Structure formats: C-alpha cells, structure tokens
Amino acid sequence: MVVMLPASVEVKAHRINLLDRKIETLRETVAAEIPVKIHINGKHASTLFASPSQLKELGVGWALDHGIVKTASDITEVKVEENNIRISCAGEVEARLKTASTAKPFVKSKYRVKAEKILEFVNVLNEEAVVFKATGGTHSAAVFQEEKLIGFAEDVGRHNAVDKAIGAAALRKADFSKCVLASSGRQPANMVLKAAYVGIPVIASIAAPIHSGVETAIKTGVTLICFARSHRMNIYSHPERIET
Amino acid sequence: MVVMLPASVEVKAHRINLLDRKIETLRETVAAEIPVKIHINGKHASTLFASPSQLKELGVGWALDHGIVKTASDITEVKVEENNIRISCAGEVEARLKTASTAKPFVKSKYRVKAEKILEFVNVLNEEAVVFKATGGTHSAAVFQEEKLIGFAEDVGRHNAVDKAIGAAALRKADFSKCVLASSGRQPANMVLKAAYVGIPVIASIAAPIHSGVETAIKTGVTLICFARSHRMNIYSHPERIET
Structure with missing residues (x-):
C-alpha cells in the first residue's frame, strides 16, 4: 500500500498589507514537494x-x-x-x-478542433486547479480526448504535471491522436517533445512559448498554441488543425 | 571575443481573437534559450x-x-x-x-529593511524586465545592496536569473550581508539555498513559496517573503528583519 503525502502543507506566515498598515499572523497553505x-x-x-x-x-x-x-x-x-x-x-x-x-517523433494526426473548444479546455484546466488556488505554487495539465477530460494533474513542476496528466490518460487507454494537451506552463522544446512522443497533435498553453518550443513544434508536427486566455490565443505551428 | 546571441527571437504566429472573430498573422517575439x-x-x-x-x-x-x-x-x-x-x-x-x-549555511546578518522598500524593489524588478515584457517567457532577479540595485538579470529559468543577478552583484564586489534578492520565481529549497550560500539575508519574491523553501529559509536564517505584490507581502521566516 502506498501512503500518499498531502500535496499542500500549512505553515505560519506574517501577512503585511501596507494599504491599511495591517499585519496579521496566520496559517498559510503552501505546496509540498x-x-x-x-x-x-x-x-x-x-x-x-x-x-x-x-x-x-x-x-x-x-x-x-x-x-x-x-x-x-x-x-x-x-x-x-x-x-x-x-x-x-x-x-x-x-x-x-x-x-x-x-528518435525523431512526428505527429501525423488529422484531428481538428474548434478554437472555442481550446478556450473551454483552458477554463476547465483553471477550474480543476484546486491545489494552485490554495497555494499559488503549482502547475496544472489536462488531456482532453475528443473534447472529454481524460487526464488531469497538478504538480510543483510543469514537466511533472504534463507527465502525470499523460500518464493518467494512458492508464485510461487514451487514443492520443485525438487529444489536446492543456498546460499552465511555458513551452520550450522539452515540453513540446512530450506531446510529440505520445502523438498528441495539439498543445494549448496558458503561458508563453520559448523559441526552442516553437521550432520543435514545427519539426514534430505538433500544433502549438500559447497565451490561450479568456477569448484569445496565438498559434505558432500547424494552424490547420484549429477551426475558427 | 564572445558573440552573444539575442535573448529573444521573432517567429510567425496566428493570433485568434474570438471576441471580434479576428485572425491575424503576425511576427511575435519569443524568448530564446x-x-x-x-x-x-x-x-x-x-x-x-x-x-x-x-x-x-x-x-x-x-x-x-x-x-x-x-x-x-x-x-x-x-x-x-x-x-x-x-x-x-x-x-x-x-x-x-x-x-x-x-555545507550548512546560516545567514547571521542583522540587516533590516522597511516593508515599503521591499515593494519598491519588486516594482524595479518588474520595470527592468524588458525581455519578459516582449516575450512573457522569462523570469527576472535583482540584488539590492542597501536599497541600491547592483545586479539584475532575466532568463528563461528562474534559477539562472538568480544565478546571473548574484554573479553580476559579486562582480561589483557586493557585500551580500546587506542585500535583498528580488525574484519573480517560486521559492523551493534550492532557490532559497542560493541566498543562504552567499549570505543574502532577505528574499522577496513575487511568486509563491514551496514548503521545502519555507523550511530551508527557517533553517538557514533567510527571511523569505513571497507574494510581494502592489501593497502586500507574506513573510514565512525571520520576520524581525522587516520594519513596518
């Protein structure tokens, strides 16, 4: 049996608010690792x-x-x-x-998805991020197969969050060729490669791309979307998969 | 002679705005690594x-x-x-x-600093972060000695940004015992240890603490301030250095 530790821990903190010159001592929830x-x-x-x-x-x-x-x-x-x-x-x-x-993975999937759905996925990602809401210290990732959430994770590391979400989806026998990976993290090459290795055709991140991530997405056939927030997004590679 | 590459690169992007159903193709600036x-x-x-x-x-x-x-x-x-x-x-x-x-570093510095100054340092950190403003893809760090900026850096990694800012301050012969390290990054143990090793008594981060960072700050004698934003901050260790 695995005894799992909690993902967050309470610590003592002094909160200073200079607007009303208030100083409180309180219990604060922080992310564990x-x-x-x-x-x-x-x-x-x-x-x-x-x-x-x-x-x-x-x-x-x-x-x-x-x-x-x-x-x-x-x-x-x-x-x-x-x-x-x-x-x-x-x-x-x-x-x-x-x-x-x-290995040089290349994603050939013909899966297409509406831009509106991408923004919905990002909203779900934010809603599910309960550890982040409590601590501000975690990243989150989610895998959606044909618009249904099939893997979700939060972790102090953006890489781990994606690994866990992909692992959760895999354990549910995901068909990655019809999936979108939503992530709260920036996208350098080694983040984009995770999608490429399992054959996920679309990444939608709330955060920024890094140049190596854009280059890797172009080379590996992954559609890389970043700054997906409220009503907008930027597509850096293979935009043909996104319907507007 | 060292030929330095630019910290940001232009790439092609498709920007979708679903509010007005506008799709633009444009040149976007992304962080390089x-x-x-x-x-x-x-x-x-x-x-x-x-x-x-x-x-x-x-x-x-x-x-x-x-x-x-x-x-x-x-x-x-x-x-x-x-x-x-x-x-x-x-x-x-x-x-x-x-x-x-x-080694088990312990910071004994008696340096004290006003809470208002901490918030000013964070403002300077944000103002100096020109690569972040252009790309959204970098972290920043700054070292202030007796309230003067003596080291600043931006980097795709929060760890590298702190290493560079500390290195810049060291090359200007900083007295780290009178310094505050401002950072845009979350603070787990290995971030807090950087300040402890060089003897910086105060860390002020815009972002969240991680539990290991709080524990390390308590043990190494570092004052750890997180969520330092606009008019407020949380202090997780050694609050006696912060004057209100």
Missing part, C-alpha cells in the same frame, strides 16, 4: 522534485513522453514504493534510452 | 538551459550560490567560449563539490 526517483528495469533513470500525488501516473507518463516506451501496454509493471517509481518494460534500459534520445 | 555547460577546473559540472546573455555572471553566480566558492575572489578565471563557461578556482573540483553538498 518530494524527491522522486524513477527506475527503469531496476536502473535509476531520473530524480524529479514533484508533488506527492499520482506517482503511478507520473511514472507511466514519464516513460511514455520521454519515448522510453511506445504505448502503455509496453509497460509490464509500475510499482510505487515511497519516493520510488519502479517501471518494468520489455527490452534493455540502455537500448530504450538510446532509442529515445535518437 | 541555449544549452550552457559549466566547467569547474576543467571538469564538466552542470548543463543548464539558459537565455544567451550574461554568461560570465551566470558562471560566477552559479559557483557562488551553489557553495562551490565562498567569495568571487576565490575564482581565478572565468572564460566564456560559445556555450561553455570555464571557471578556475583554487582546490580540487571533487573537494569543492563535496564541501558544497555537505
């Missing part, structure tokens, strides 16, 4: 600082969106033991990691 | 993804605020060659890195 080790076939592959939640999803998503495995069914076992995620999959770890680092 | 390798005494110590600016400051700040060297004068040379920062300092790399990982 733990070091998490990912092991692939018994070998340590990575150590992440993550929120202590959805560690199975984190492991599955991490293996998938780093290209270590092609589909969730390639994973034969995921065990969570305290801060350790132990993933078993067919093949040698070295070969897996080598394939991953040299 | 490059992989940067830090070498200490000829050995590779770390690879960072950073904005292509102030790489000397990044190297000096990184070595200082990771505890590799105690003061900037312990660094005998910093050479920037394309994406490589080569730092020379007395002593063996292994010994330096080992000392750093076992």
Whole structure:
C-alpha cells in the first residue's frame, strides 16, 4: 500500500498589507514537494522534485513522453514504493534510452478542433486547479480526448504535471491522436517533445512559448498554441488543425 | 571575443481573437534559450538551459550560490567560449563539490529593511524586465545592496536569473550581508539555498513559496517573503528583519 503525502502543507506566515498598515499572523497553505526517483528495469533513470500525488501516473507518463516506451501496454509493471517509481518494460534500459534520445517523433494526426473548444479546455484546466488556488505554487495539465477530460494533474513542476496528466490518460487507454494537451506552463522544446512522443497533435498553453518550443513544434508536427486566455490565443505551428 | 546571441527571437504566429472573430498573422517575439555547460577546473559540472546573455555572471553566480566558492575572489578565471563557461578556482573540483553538498549555511546578518522598500524593489524588478515584457517567457532577479540595485538579470529559468543577478552583484564586489534578492520565481529549497550560500539575508519574491523553501529559509536564517505584490507581502521566516 502506498501512503500518499498531502500535496499542500500549512505553515505560519506574517501577512503585511501596507494599504491599511495591517499585519496579521496566520496559517498559510503552501505546496509540498518530494524527491522522486524513477527506475527503469531496476536502473535509476531520473530524480524529479514533484508533488506527492499520482506517482503511478507520473511514472507511466514519464516513460511514455520521454519515448522510453511506445504505448502503455509496453509497460509490464509500475510499482510505487515511497519516493520510488519502479517501471518494468520489455527490452534493455540502455537500448530504450538510446532509442529515445535518437528518435525523431512526428505527429501525423488529422484531428481538428474548434478554437472555442481550446478556450473551454483552458477554463476547465483553471477550474480543476484546486491545489494552485490554495497555494499559488503549482502547475496544472489536462488531456482532453475528443473534447472529454481524460487526464488531469497538478504538480510543483510543469514537466511533472504534463507527465502525470499523460500518464493518467494512458492508464485510461487514451487514443492520443485525438487529444489536446492543456498546460499552465511555458513551452520550450522539452515540453513540446512530450506531446510529440505520445502523438498528441495539439498543445494549448496558458503561458508563453520559448523559441526552442516553437521550432520543435514545427519539426514534430505538433500544433502549438500559447497565451490561450479568456477569448484569445496565438498559434505558432500547424494552424490547420484549429477551426475558427 | 564572445558573440552573444539575442535573448529573444521573432517567429510567425496566428493570433485568434474570438471576441471580434479576428485572425491575424503576425511576427511575435519569443524568448530564446541555449544549452550552457559549466566547467569547474576543467571538469564538466552542470548543463543548464539558459537565455544567451550574461554568461560570465551566470558562471560566477552559479559557483557562488551553489557553495562551490565562498567569495568571487576565490575564482581565478572565468572564460566564456560559445556555450561553455570555464571557471578556475583554487582546490580540487571533487573537494569543492563535496564541501558544497555537505555545507550548512546560516545567514547571521542583522540587516533590516522597511516593508515599503521591499515593494519598491519588486516594482524595479518588474520595470527592468524588458525581455519578459516582449516575450512573457522569462523570469527576472535583482540584488539590492542597501536599497541600491547592483545586479539584475532575466532568463528563461528562474534559477539562472538568480544565478546571473548574484554573479553580476559579486562582480561589483557586493557585500551580500546587506542585500535583498528580488525574484519573480517560486521559492523551493534550492532557490532559497542560493541566498543562504552567499549570505543574502532577505528574499522577496513575487511568486509563491514551496514548503521545502519555507523550511530551508527557517533553517538557514533567510527571511523569505513571497507574494510581494502592489501593497502586500507574506513573510514565512525571520520576520524581525522587516520594519513596518
């Protein structure tokens, strides 16, 4: 059995408001984080600082969106033991990691989605972000398959949030070729690559793109939308998937 | 001579505004990033993804605020060659890195600062953040010594921004015991430790604390202020340094 720690913790704080010169001492809710080790076939592959939640999803998503495995069914076992995620999959770890680092994913999906829906997804992402509302210290990510939410996560790291949301969707046997990944985080190359590795055709982020992310999205066939907020969005690559 | 790349790049984007159903194609400015390798005494110590600016400051700040060297004068040379920062300092790399990982810094400074000044520092941080204003993709950090700005930086990474600002201040021979570090980034343990290692007594962040950051600030004697915005702030540790 896995005993999960809470994603947020109460601490003492002094709140100063200079408008009315008020100073209060109060209990404040802050986001928690733990070091998490990912092991692939018994070998340590990575150590992440993550929120202590959805560690199975984190492991599955991490293996998938780093290209270590092609589909969730390639994973034969995921065990969570305290801060350790132990993933078993067919093949040698070295070969897996080598394939991953040299693979050049390209998303060919013909999935199309309305611009209005993208903005709805971002609203759902914001509504579901309860740890963020309590702490201001987390990122969130969600996977929508044909407009239905099938994976959601919050984490102190924007990378972990995406890994967990993808892992949650994978455990529900997502068809990633018909999915949109919504994210609260900025999009450099290594964020965009996560979508490319699992074959998600559209990323919609609330935050800004980074140049490497735009270049990667163009090269990997991913539609990259950033600054998706209230009634507007910017599309940086493959705009043909967005219906207006 | 170091040829520095620009911190931002123009890309093509499609901007959709659903309020007036307007679709524009335009040139958008996005933040750039490059992989940067830090070498200490000829050995590779770390690879960072950073904005292509102030790489000397990044190297000096990184070595200082990771505890590799105690003061900037312990660094005998910093050479920037394309994406490589080569730092020379007395002593063996292994010994330096080992000392750093076992050191327990504690900031004893009696420096005190008015709450109003903290909010002014955050305003200066926002005003100076020109790359952020153009791209929305960068973090910023500033070091104020006795209320004067002595180091400022913007970077795609909140960690790099702090390293660069600390490095810039160190190159101007800062007395860190009388400094405030202003940051746009969230504050987990490894952000707070940077201030502790160089002896900065006060951190003022626009963003949220993470639980590990609060714990580290209490243990290392750093005053941690977060959510410093417009007229308010929360103090999570050592509030005696803040005058109201």
